[in-house]
Amino acid sequence: MRRKWLLTGLLLLVIGLLAACGEKSQEEVVQDLDKKLQDMTGYKGTATMTLETGEEPRSYDVEIWYMQNEKNKYYKVELQNENEEQNQMIIRNDEGVFVLTPALNKSFRFQSDWPNNNSQVYLYESLISDILMDADRTFAVHEDSYVFETKTNYQNKNLHHQEIKLEAKSLRPESVKIYDADYKMLVSVEFNNFEENASFDDNDFSTEKSKAATSMNVPAAAEEQDEGENAQDFEVVYPSYQPQGTSLTETEESKDSGSKQVVLSYTGDQSFTIIERSEQAQAASSDIHVGNGEPVDLGFTVGAFTEGSLTWHNNGVEYFLASNDLTQDEMTAVARSMNETMQEVK
Numbered sequence: 001m002r003r004k005w006l007l008t009g010l011l012l013l014v015i016g017l018l019a020a021c022g023e024k025s026q027e028e029v030v031q032d033l034d035k036k037l038q039d040m041t042g043y044k045g046t047a048t049m050t051l052e053t054g055e056e057p058r059s060y061d062v063e064i065w066y067m068q069n070e071k072n073k074y075y076k077v078e079l080q081n082e083n084e085e086q087n088q089m090i091i092r093n094d095e096g097v098f099v100l101t102p103a104l105n106k107s108f109r110f111q112s113d114w115p116n117n118n119s120q121v122y123l124y125e126s127l128i129s130d131i132l133m134d135a136d137r138t139f140a141v142h143e144d145s146y147v148f149e150t151k152t153n154y155q156n157k158n159l160h161h162q163e164i165k166l167e168a169k170s171l172r173p174e175s176v177k178i179y180d181a182d183y184k185m186l187v188s189v190e191f192n193n194f195e196e197n198a199s200f201d202d203n204d205f206s207t208e209k210s211k212a213a214t215s216m217n218v219p220a221a222a223e224e225q226d227e228g229e230n231a232q233d234f235e236v237v238y239p240s241y242q243p244q245g246t247s248l249t250e251t252e253e254s255k256d257s258g259s260k261q262v263v264l265s266y267t268g269d270q271s272f273t274i275i276e277r278s279e280q281a282q283a284a285s286s287d288i289h290v291g292n293g294e295p296v297d298l299g300f301t302v303g304a305f306t307e308g309s310l311t312w313h314n315n316g317v318e319y320f321l322a323s324n325d326l327t328q329d330e331m332t333a334v335a336r337s338m339n340e341t342m343q344e345v346k
Contacts, residue, residue: 026139029146029171030132036171037128042067044198045173047122047191049079051299052184053336058300062122062189067200074205075115077122079302088302088313090114090295093205099295099304101313102211104279108304108311112294119153121189124173127164144168152178155297155332159186172196187299234317236262236276241337243330245269272323272334279318296332300339303332310335 024032045064050057058081065076075092089100097112120126131137134150141147148164160181165174172194178187203209238248246268253262261277293306303312310321310331319338321331 023141023168029139032171033128034132037125037132040068040125040196042198042200043124043194043196045122045124045191045194047189049122049187049189052186052188053299053339064122064124065198065200065204066123066125067198067205074200075123076205076210089210090302091205091207091210093207095207097295098207099302100207100210104313105211107207107211107288108293108295109289110293110295110304112292114294117294118155121154121162121176121178121187124194127173127176130162131164141168145174146171154178155329156299156336157329170196233260234276234278234315236264237317237319237338238264239274239334239337241333242266243268243270243326246271270323270325270330272321272326272331274334274338275320275322277318277320279313279316296328296335298332298336298339300336303335305331314339 043064043066047062047064049060049062051060061080063076063078065074067074072094073092075090077090078087079089080087087102089098089102091098091100092114095109097110097114098107099110100107115123115126119130130150130152131148136151138149139146142165144167146166146168148166150162150164152159152162158180159178161179163175163177163179165176166172167174173191175191176187176189177185179185236251242248246266248264249267250265251262252265253260255261259278259280261275264274264276266272266274288304293304296303296305296310296312298312301312301314303310305328308322308324310328312319312335319335321335323331326334
């Protein structure tokens with residue numbers, strides 16, 4: 001009998017110790033995340049982002065740098081599609097916000113509040129903020145991970161809610177899955193490496209250093225474009241989405257020095273114009289200062305939005321969408337739909 005009581009006592013002791021060392025509650029994890037957000041000075045991370053919105057999934061390698069000091073918050077996000085030579089960077093430094101296309105030696109410069117105006121799927125502090133701001137979030141523990149489901153604030157309103165998975169011990173990001181209202185997954189991000197409180201040089205967020213780091217050869221690229229007629233040709237892309245009461249009424253194609261340009265005119269209740277032209281690599285760096293505006297995540301590329309216009313590059317073509325009638329959300333919806341349907345002008 002005494003042995004039985006001893007065994008029972010030991011069992012209760014083990015249970016008590018396990019409880020003392022057990023899983024944290026949602027409230028405790030949220031408090032830890034809040035403290036981490038306040039104390040964080042910077043990080044470096046790499047991730048793989050996969051888009052499920054087209055006919056076939058498209059994957060991008062993403063490298064993220066973030067640094068905060070008393071003066072400012074600094075960002076550098078580089079996106080590279082494994083099947084495309086052209087990469088893009090979004091940089092925030094003391095001079096403003098930049099969208100760089102190094103292969104073309106082009107950059108757009110904004111006076112913008114990016115990335116604070118919307119959720120950003122590959123930015124750790126943005127994911128933490130989404131968790132903290134959603135009072136209706138759900139919380140679960142899966143093995144050695146904490147999983148939150150939250151509402152979103154992405155530019156693309158089809159990205160309805162997200163599942164954020166964090167490593168339980170360190171709270172580092174492991175993955176993000178974003179769904180539409182019907183729980184169809186549209187975007188997923190898998191973090192490969194994540195280094196907290198990383199160290200940076202003073203010029204790591206310099207646009208000039210970032211351009212130089214690509215080791216591009218712009219004059220050679222420009223020469224290659226002139227070698228053959230097909231180098232300047234492309235398939236015209238029509239938007240699969242257009243506002244109700246608006247239709248394509250005119251298509252105009254022209255060529256200048258072998259470079260193709262197509263103008264699509266849509267008229268009706270919400271008129272707009274799309275210009276598509278062969279990309280030209282600049283022999284010298286071209287910094288286009290667009291004033292107030294912001295980078296726009298189109299999923300397959302990053303666009304540059306200013307009042308009344310949206311510019312982006314994709315598959316060797318520069319696109320320019322202009323309208324006095326469309327809102328930013330409507331212009332973005334038109335642009336996003338142009339990655340899905342490709343037809344050639346007859």
